[in-house]
Amino acid sequence: MQAIAIEAMHTPVKVLEVTRPEPGPGEVLVRVHNSSLNGFDLSVAAGRLEGMMEYRFPAVLGSDYSGTVEAVGDGAARFAPGNAVFGVVMKPYLGAGSFATYVAVSEQFGIEHRPADLDPATGGALGLAGSAALACIDAAALGDEDAALVIGATGGVGALVVQYAKHLGANVIATGRPGEEADFVRGLGASHVADYAGDLARQVRDLVPEGVAAVIHLAGDPTGLADLLAPGGRIVSTLGYGSEQNASAVAVRATPDSSTLSRLAGDVSAGWLRVPIGRTYEFEEIPGAIDDFAAGTLGKLALKIS
Numbered sequence: 001m002q003a004i005a006i007e008a009m010h011t012p013v014k015v016l017e018v019t020r021p022e023p024g025p026g027e028v029l030v031r032v033h034n035s036s037l038n039g040f041d042l043s044v045a046a047g048r049l050e051g052m053m054e055y056r057f058p059a060v061l062g063s064d065y066s067g068t069v070e071a072v073g074d075g076a077a078r079f080a081p082g083n084a085v086f087g088v089v090m091k092p093y094l095g096a097g098s099f100a101t102y103v104a105v106s107e108q109f110g111i112e113h114r115p116a117d118l119d120p121a122t123g124g125a126l127g128l129a130g131s132a133a134l135a136c137i138d139a140a141a142l143g144d145e146d147a148a149l150v151i152g153a154t155g156g157v158g159a160l161v162v163q164y165a166k167h168l169g170a171n172v173i174a175t176g177r178p179g180e181e182a183d184f185v186r187g188l189g190a191s192h193v194a195d196y197a198g199d200l201a202r203q204v205r206d207l208v209p210e211g212v213a214a215v216i217h218l219a220g221d222p223t224g225l226a227d228l229l230a231p232g233g234r235i236v237s238t239l240g241y242g243s244e245q246n247a248s249a250v251a252v253r254a255t256p257d258s259s260t261l262s263r264l265a266g267d268v269s270a271g272w273l274r275v276p277i278g279r280t281y282e283f284e285e286i287p288g289a290i291d292d293f294a295a296g297t298l299g300k301l302a303l304k305i306s
Helices: 039-046 120-140 156-167 180-188 200-207 258-269 283-294
Strands: 002-006 014-017 027-036 054-060 064-072 084-088 093-096 102-106 111-113 147-151 171-175 192-194 212-217 229-237 249-251 277-281 300-304
Touching (some): 002 283, 014 283, 027 120, 064 120, 084 120, 111 258, 120 229, 120 258, 120 277, 120 300, 147 156, 156 171, 171 180, 192 200, 277 283, 283 300
Parallel strands (some): 054 093, 147 171, 147 212, 171 192, 212 229, 229 249, 277 300
Antiparallel strands (some): 027 300, 064 084
């Protein structure tokens, strides 16, 4: 089958012919139709996880997927061939990702039925970013009219965090440059926009002199963020900034279990949550899409796989 992969550590991302996987016990084989890019995929491609996780070469990249169950392994009972599914590849090693015609995944974690009203492209861009966004929102525990600062609001995770925070009734301050970025986050529900290239602390204090209830840290240096908190406020970070660095901080990670994926699909189906897709790439364009992602995006970059 065709796949987007690296042949060895620190080699270019290429379109390669690799062996089609077979579903093992408790696994399902998914024919992948749609996917999207995440920061994790870039880290895998660049070799940044060397020494932290095992790489298996040729290492097929990709986390998100939306597709159709092709076959099931022994003991797998949750899904049947022909079922529409979406989710996130969750394996203890790197190299068996979703930027390929087929991917084999456990039926117990990182996969859920894709409802008919969740279109395949959205399903392929929802799983990882959505799970990370929900982890942030749940940890932030925002109440009605709480002020929340979302740093990294223009990215895939940030775009969903802004919408969830707004849905909870929060007063959302999103970071973005004047112009297209500011218009983008306001369109998602941000009440205010703070220019991260300027004096962020001053801008936030001008808007909320008493401080914010939560800072959602998705990008940049966390130094000084605690100074923006109201008494009892918290920093929620997807970048490993937690209680060891600051007593007010908690580090979170995406957990795309069945209940989380179902919750995401339901919120999209309800009509108030949307996955903003800035551009869609054909399969052979994915190596270039990785460079585009690294240069910065508004929302998600979607991928057509098969």
